[in-house]
Amino acid sequence: MITIIEVRNLIKRFGHKQVLRKLNFSVQQGEFVALLGSNGAGKTTLLRTLSSLSKPNYGEIQIAGYYLPGQSAQVRKKLGVVSHLPLLYGDLNAEENLKFYGRLYGLSDFQNHIEEILQLVGLLKRKKDLVRTFSRGMQQRLAIGRAIIHDPEVLLLDEPHTGLDQDAANMLDTLLQEIASRGRTVVMTSHDFPRVANLATRFDVLYKGIIHSSKFAKDLPQHGLLAYYQSIVDEIDAGGENQDAA
Amino acid sequence: MQPKTSFFKAMFAVVWKDLIAELRGKELISAMLVFALLVIFIFNFALELDPKTRSALTAGILWVTIIFAGNLGLNRSMAVEKDRGCLDGLLLAPVDRTAIYFGKSIANWIFMLIVAMIVLPIYSILYNTNIISPALLLVILLGSEGYVAIGTLLASMAVQARTRDILLPILLFPVILPVLIAAVKASAGILSGFPFSDLQTWFNLLIVYDIIFTSVAFMVFDSVVEE
Amino acid sequence: MKKPTTLKILDVVTLVALLGATAMVFFYAPIERVMGAVQKVFYFHVAAGWVGMLSFLFAAIAGILYLVKKTKIWDLVGVAAVEIGIIFIFINIVTGSIWARPIWNTWWTWDPRLTTATIMELVYIAYLMLRQGIDDPERRSRFGAVYAIVGFLSVPLTFFSIRIFRTIHPVVIAGSDPSAVGTFDMTPTMFQTMMVSIVVFSILFIDLVWHRIRLGKLANQVEELKFNIQD
Numbered sequence: 052m053i054t055i056i057e058v059r060n061l062i063k064r065f066g067h068k069q070v071l072r073k074l075n076f077s078v079q080q081g082e083f084v085a086l087l088g089s090n091g092a093g094k095t096t097l098l099r100t101l102s103s104l105s106k107p108n109y110g111e112i113q114i115a116g117y118y119l120p121g122q123s124a125q126v127r128k129k130l131g132v133v134s135h136l137p138l139l140y141g142d143l144n145a146e147e148n149l150k151f152y153g154r155l156y157g158l159s160d161f162q163n164h165i166e167e168i169l170q171l172v173g174l175l176k177r178k179k180d181l182v183r184t185f186s187r188g189m190q191q192r193l194a195i196g197r198a199i200i201h202d203p204e205v206l207l208l209d210e211p212h213t214g215l216d217q218d219a220a221n222m223l224d225t226l227l228q229e230i231a232s233r234g235r236t237v238v239m240t241s242h243d244f245p246r247v248a249n250l251a252t253r254f255d256v257l258y259k260g261i262i263h264s265s266k267f268a269k270d271l272p273q274h275g276l277l278a279y280y281q282s283i284v285d286e287i288d289a290g291g292e293n294q295d296a297a
Numbered sequence: 298m299q300p301k302t303s304f305f306k307a308m309f310a311v312v313w314k315d316l317i318a319e320l321r322g323k324e325l326i327s328a329m330l331v332f333a334l335l336v337i338f339i340f341n342f343a344l345e346l347d348p349k350t351r352s353a354l355t356a357g358i359l360w361v362t363i364i365f366a367g368n369l370g371l372n373r374s375m376a377v378e379k380d381r382g383c384l385d386g387l388l389l390a391p392v393d394r395t396a397i398y399f400g401k402s403i404a405n406w407i408f409m410l411i412v413a414m415i416v417l418p419i420y421s422i423l424y425n426t427n428i429i430s431p432a433l434l435l436v437i438l439l440g441s442e443g444y445v446a447i448g449t450l451l452a453s454m455a456v457q458a459r460t461r462d463i464l465l466p467i468l469l470f471p472v473i474l475p476v477l478i479a480a481v482k483a484s485a486g487i488l489s490g491f492p493f494s495d496l497q498t499w500f501n502l503l504i505v506y507d508i509i510f511t512s513v514a515f516m517v518f519d520s521v522v523e524e
Numbered sequence: 525m526k527k528p529t530t531l532k533i534l535d536v537v538t539l540v541a542l543l544g545a546t547a548m549v550f551f552y553a554p555i556e557r558v559m560g561a562v563q564k565v566f567y568f569h570v571a572a573g574w575v576g577m578l579s580f581l582f583a584a585i586a587g588i589l590y591l592v593k594k595t596k597i598w599d600l601v602g603v604a605a606v607e608i609g610i611i612f613i614f615i616n617i618v619t620g621s622i623w624a625r626p627i628w629n630t631w632w633t634w635d636p637r638l639t640t641a642t643i644m645e646l647v648y649i650a651y652l653m654l655r656q657g658i659d660d661p662e663r664r665s666r667f668g669a670v671y672a673i674v675g676f677l678s679v680p681l682t683f684f685s686i687r688i689f690r691t692i693h694p695v696v697i698a699g700s701d702p703s704a705v706g707t708f709d710m711t712p713t714m715f716q717t718m719m720v721s722i723v724v725f726s727i728l729f730i731d732l733v734w735h736r737i738r739l740g741k742l743a744n745q746v747e748e749l750k751f752n753i754q755d
């Protein structure tokens with residue numbers, strides 16, 4: 052097993068507010084990790100820090116063998132990021148958006164590659180349509196296409212299901228499973244427990260600034276994710292803050 | 298493996314992106330243009346213009362027009378990056394932040410020049426006098442470079458503020474004055490028919506200001522976009 | 525946080541020095557032959573302008589240091605310098621107007637220095653508005669630092685541009701241009717008074733900056749305490 056993400060003693064503050072408090076987190080290659088946690092727990096902050104958009108105040112981050120923030124260019128090449136905003140240009144069509152990001156990632160001769168990605172995310176027929184005419188689900192799929200344009204080893208997703216209807220969410224799940232089956236590592240935050248339960252291979256609970264618990268899907272009873280999450284949160288709340296990571 | 302995409306490739310990707318997006322809707326340029334024409338008309342009635350006798354005034358009005366229209370363009374150009382999180386998208390790519398800065402600046406510069414290229418002949422027609430000359434075009438080229446150099450930097454800050462709709466002109470206009478003064482003076486000289494050698498000082502100043510403003514913006518842009 | 529003894533001493537020194545300088549302006553320096561008593565405003569006018577410029581230079585340097593080191597103290601220094609600079613330049617502009625009224629028969633002249641001083645004032649008011657518009661404290665500091673640098677760079681260029689227009693402001697120290705209205709020859713006592721005023725205003729500046737930084741630190745502590753209570 053190869054460790055692809057290694058985070059040690061990560062501290063992130065906004066002003067006086069400490070959002071991540073000596074957080075430790077590690078992911079093996081090929082894992083599909085679901086980050087669970089209440090609103091404001093710091094999931095987005097963790098993903099933004101991992102994706103080099105936000106600098107840590109303290110701690111060590113290593114991704115695919117490179118350190119952050121020192122080797123951020125190398126890390127960025129290995130990372131695909133899907134945030135809650137689509138990161139797409141409404142006045143460009145689907146194909147142009149991918150072309151633009153392809154150029155930013157230094158790809159060349161990528162016409163075929165772009166067609167493949169459009170095929171994968173199910174937007175090949177709509178490739179000449181402006182992104183601002185797309186539904187939220189289509190934008191989200193294209194956002195994933197954008198994130199994997201450079202074939203990254205790690206995909207980070209921040210609540211990708213938010214705002215999608217059933218069909219769109221199902222299509223998204225199929226797409227994520229397809230990507231995961233290609234051996235890519237995925238870290239995803241979500242509130243949608245039933246969906247996450249079907250996708251992820253590991254469930255981590257981020258609460259009060261650290262990862263409190265980590266459980267593999269195979270160790271979880273059927274339909275047991277919500278109960279597991281609740282038990283962790285209750286345990287921490289009962290034990291106070293000095294309870295450390297399991 | 299080269300960790301970073303080549304500077305020029307990234308920069309031109311940004312310029313290309315802005316240009317094709319604009320070609321499609323032409324929203325930015327048409328807004329700038331309509332605004333510019335309105336400014337000219339307002340000045341006409343406010344000042345009872347006669348460009349043949351008042352070339353100094355013509356130069357001033359031309360530059361006020363360009364700068365107001367430019368302000369509109371700069372605001373919009375950075376707002377597009379901020380609204381759908383695209384700025385994050387740019388920052389996630391393995392490119393120099395300064396390539397992004399220069400890409401945006403060049404695109405903004407092109408838009409300003411296009412607007413100026415349309416405004417000049419219209420102005421000439423409206424007042425039945427030809428104000429277009431290579432020397433004036435050169436002044437516009439140099440003046441608007443300094444303007445977008447600092448304007449792109451400040452617009453990147455303004456769009457990240459709560460008060461972003463009102464902030465940019467307040468930040469930009471007081472610091473851009475040296476460029477504006479030199480550009481207006483040079484343009485007035487040209488419109489009055491002074492020989493180029495008499496205006497050498499102003500041209501030199503414009504070039505020096507452009508270099509200073511561009512280098513400083515280049516050096517601090519990182520701090521404006523990196524968290 | 526107790527007020528340090530050095531600061532207490534500095535407060536007293538500043539007060540005494542200010543009184544001393546005022547006394548010098550009124551009783552030591554002679555009344556200028558042509559302009560009369562109004563010329564006395566000149567000493568504080570020059571001193572305030574000088575200290576104002578110095579504050580903005582400090583703000584720019586603090587800005588550079590903040591961007592390099594990302595330590596909060598340089599942000600506090602930057603804000604302190606800007607706020608105090610704004611006050612001093614305001615004094616400079618107002619005293620300039622008071623002087624200009626009887627000499628040039630106008631409250632306002634489009635003279636390069638007066639104009640530049642006013643534009644400079646606008647630059648730093650814009651600085652405060654920029655900070656006001658940003659909620660995230662770290663970003664606020666960063667943007668403030670950037671704008672303090674850009675603003676300070678632009679001011680001398682503005683002055684230089686306007687300077688190429690004809691100036692009617694007296695060039696006091698060089699004193700060589702006889703055509704400029706309002707020029708006067710400084711007697712040694714006048715010169716001494718001016719230098720003392722500049723030194724005293726510089727002391728006042730240091731005292732005020734110190735107080736402002738202390739205030740900033742206290743405000744930070746209050747914020748921190750608030751967060752600790754919330755947790």
Ligand SMILES: Nc1ncnc2c1ncn2[C@@H]1O[C@H](COP(=O)(O)OP(=O)(O)O)[C@@H](O)[C@H]1O
Nearest residue numbers: 065070088089090091092093094095096097660
């Ligand atoms: N840029 C910021 N400035 C100030 N506070 C922030 C910023 N970003 C996030 N926070 C704070 O950090 C905490 C964690 O936020 P976030 O990571 O978005 O949580 P989650 O994604 O788990 O809901 C929240 O309390 C939020 O208010």
Ligand SMILES: [Mg+2]
Nearest residue numbers: 094095096209
């Ligand atoms: Mg979130």
